[in-house]
Amino acid sequence: MGALDGKIAIVTGGAQGIGAAIAAGLAGEGAEVVVADLEPPEGGIEADVSSEDDVQRMVGQALERNGRIDILVNNAGLYASLEMRAFTEIPLDEWNHVMEVNVASMFLTCRAVVPVMREQGGGKIVNISSGTPFRGVPFLLHYVTSKGAIVALTRALARELGKDSIHVNCVAPGFTMSEGVKSHPEVIEKLRDVSIASRAIQRDQVPEDVVGAVVFLCTPAADFITGQTMVIDGGQYFH
Numbered sequence: 001m002g003a004l005d006g007k008i009a010i011v012t013g014g015a016q017g018i019g020a021a022i023a024a025g026l027a028g029e030g031a032e033v034v035v036a037d038l039e040p041p042e043g044g045i046e047a048d049v050s051s052e053d054d055v056q057r058m059v060g061q062a063l064e065r066n067g068r069i070d071i072l073v074n075n076a077g078l079y080a081s082l083e084m085r086a087f088t089e090i091p092l093d094e095w096n097h098v099m100e101v102n103v104a105s106m107f108l109t110c111r112a113v114v115p116v117m118r119e120q121g122g123g124k125i126v127n128i129s130s131g132t133p134f135r136g137v138p139f140l141l142h143y144v145t146s147k148g149a150i151v152a153l154t155r156a157l158a159r160e161l162g163k164d165s166i167h168v169n170c171v172a173p174g175f176t177m178s179e180g181v182k183s184h185p186e187v188i189e190k191l192r193d194v195s196i197a198s199r200a201i202q203r204d205q206v207p208e209d210v211v212g213a214v215v216f217l218c219t220p221a222a223d224f225i226t227g228q229t230m231v232i233d234g235g236q237y238f239h
Helices: 017-028 052-066 092-120 141-164 185-197 208-218
Strands: 008-012 032-037 071-074 123-128 166-173 229-232
Touching (some): 017 071, 032 052, 052 092, 071 208, 123 208, 166 208, 208 229
């Protein structure tokens, strides 16, 4: 018996990297996982979560297939493809795009899924942030700002949805050697060694390191936890 037997989960950005590891972890505990991505695996749902129409279609298809939605993991986001540069050199359209994909997408997915969870009598939402806003990482101002906004969104939404037995929590990974990061050697060159050196556990972080916290927050063991952010970075930041 898995802790999530019979539960239906949506994982956005679940085709690779941290999202794929989370999807596998939830499935390993018995959940039926719907993966949504721009290029989803077989059986997944193609969706741009920064598009209101796509999000509505994604939720509709998930309900049509499975009849309910118990878990939403908001993982989709932009990171490795962003150029590190001074904030004065970030174009406004790039800033807006990061906010749309990293923050507005979570607003849209929560807005679409929460009515379903309310009707069911509860649910679990886990938002994927980053350790960067806690450390004040420079030269990625739009990314760091967007990830800080996710922490704020989590706290405010947890207050609003507590009465509905909908738990909203956040997981903030450190610099992770995901497929997206590995495809950008320049990012690894700038951030890998300095990240490892600043950790209490001095090794690479891999997507699987994030899974346990997310799965825990989706299980009944976390039924009295909401509005919290768990930083998963090998002890790079303590709070």
